Amino acid sequence: MNIGQASRASGVSPKMIRHYESIGLMPPAQRRDSGYRDYGTADLHRLGFIRHARDLGFSLDRIRVLLGLWGDPGRSNADVKAIANAHVAELELRARQLNEMADALRSLADACDGDGRPDCPIITSLETGMAVPACHPDTPEGATEPLIPRTKAGADR
Amino acid sequence: MNIGQASRASGVSPKMIRHYESIGLMPPAQRRDSGYRDYGTADLHRLGFIRHARDLGFSLDRIRVLLGLWGDPGRSNADVKAIANAHVAELELRARQLNEMADALRSLADACDGDGRPDCPIITSLETGMAVPACHPDTPEGATEPLIPRTKAGADR
DNA sequence: GTTGACCTTACCACAGTGGGAAGGTTCACA
DNA sequence: TGTGAACCTTCCCACTGTGGTAAGGTCAAC
Known part of the structure; x- marks a missing residue:
């Protein structure tokens, strides 16, 4: 073949x-x-x-x-399971990171009128690194926070 | 500086x-x-x-x-928003793919005793490309299905 | 025998980041 | 004034996983 x-x-x-x-x-x-x-x-x-x-x-x-x-007839399924579990954890972590990015960016995009003017909260956020200031249900009045909380993702780059 | x-x-x-x-x-x-x-x-x-x-x-x-x-004072925030939205869609897609993988692999790992014997549904699934056969709440009796539904992710590799 | 589909190897490319080598600069401190 | 540490410079190589492409050989059908 x-x-x-x-x-x-x-x-x-x-x-x-x-x-x-x-x-x-x-x-x-x-x-x-x-x-x-x-x-x-x-x-x-x-x-x-x-x-x-x-x-x-x-x-x-x-x-x-x-x-x-x-290929190892004497293998332990515990070894296989450990590898699988480690991989599941990694996949979940990466997915979580991507979702965090998507959430952050979505809320920026939602705050942007898109009406053709130059004024744009997305650009402003990229400049300052801060999330959109208001209209956040679970954010104290007028408080701003980092776009992406500095945990794992891109914290030390 | x-x-x-x-x-x-x-x-x-x-x-x-x-x-x-x-x-x-x-x-x-x-x-x-x-x-x-x-x-x-x-x-x-x-x-x-x-x-x-x-x-x-x-x-x-x-x-x-x-x-x-x-840097363009005459920019349109619609352009920015379009880029952002496209990126959000991509992030979500990738996150979804990773989650599908994680879900599939997690169910395989859950089906594995990890008791030290060679017998292992994870390995079997990798061999055959089929998901674990039974104990799936929303799967018809004894039916087997592809590990990852062949949609976008890795469909044509 | 010719033609088209296939195979071979060998190299280059991507994105994004890190590592390291070989050498020059700056600055504080003795 | 000398020296050493910490910094800078350029240049090349590594990784992952996949694709492209070029120059050439092979196979099979017609």
């Missing part, structure tokens, strides 16, 4: 299949006399595993570990 | 300040006789703007546009 066929069967681009081989995620492929790579069902299986893991957002480095556990 | 002082005052690393200059986000800095860059309040102001925009997740390319609007 060609790399192109393996690609269509696995949903991994030929480019990436070669890349995965070059970084050792995939074993060196069998070669035909022509030099063409030749893939079998075991390879397809492995490519599928990698792809599913990528779809769940695992980094290639973590996938390397997962592949190791997959 | 040195690049180091500008860095501390703006929260942008010296490395990044130079980078922003090299790609034209910052104008070429004034130089002292020694060749050291010299920054004034206008530069600090601009660095702050960039940093706040970065904190909101804007790409450097979009920041370039925002800086242009910032």
Whole structure:
């Protein structure tokens, strides 16, 4: 089976299949006399595993570990679960950060008339780093606060 | 003012300040006789703007546009608002994708005993690309479904 | 035999940030 | 006046994960 066929069967681009081989995620492929790579069902299986893991957002480095556990008959599912849980936590953290940004920016955009004048609270906030001053239900009168609370996201850049 | 002082005052690393200059986000800095860059309040102001925009997740390319609007007295806040809204939509999309991944993986991890045996639904799912079969409140009896519904995220990789 | 689809390797690109090397400057302190 | 620490300069390389593209070889159908 060609790399192109393996690609269509696995949903991994030929480019990436070669890349995965070059970084050792995939074993060196069998070669035909022509030099063409030749893939079998075991390879397809492995490519599928990698792809599913990528779809769940695992980094290639973590996938390397997962592949190791997959192939280890004496593995402990506790190890797998620990990796999965760590990854879930990371995904949730990143999602939270993105949502914080979206919330902050949405409230800025909501405060902007968009009526064609130059006057713009979004620009003002970017200048000053402060959130829109008023009309915040849960903010004390006229108080301003940092756009994004300086916790994790971008705190020390 | 040195690049180091500008860095501390703006929260942008010296490395990044130079980078922003090299790609034209910052104008070429004034130089002292020694060749050291010299920054004034206008530069600090601009660095702050960039940093706040970065904190909101804007790409450097979009920041370039925002800086242009910032410096344009005849700008329309509708333009700014449009950029902001587009960015909010992107942030939300990415956050949603991450949450989908997290949800899928969390349910896999929940289905894993983690009792030290090799047996592991997470690994099985990565092999087959299917979600855990049972115990899904809103899933018909024994039905299995793709781990991540093939919509946008990673559909065509 | 020709043609088109496919394969090979090898390099470059992206975004955004960090690391480090090799060398020059500034400034305080002895 | 010398010295050392802390700073600055430019230049190159690294990372992640993916895509592009170029120059060339192969395969299969017609």
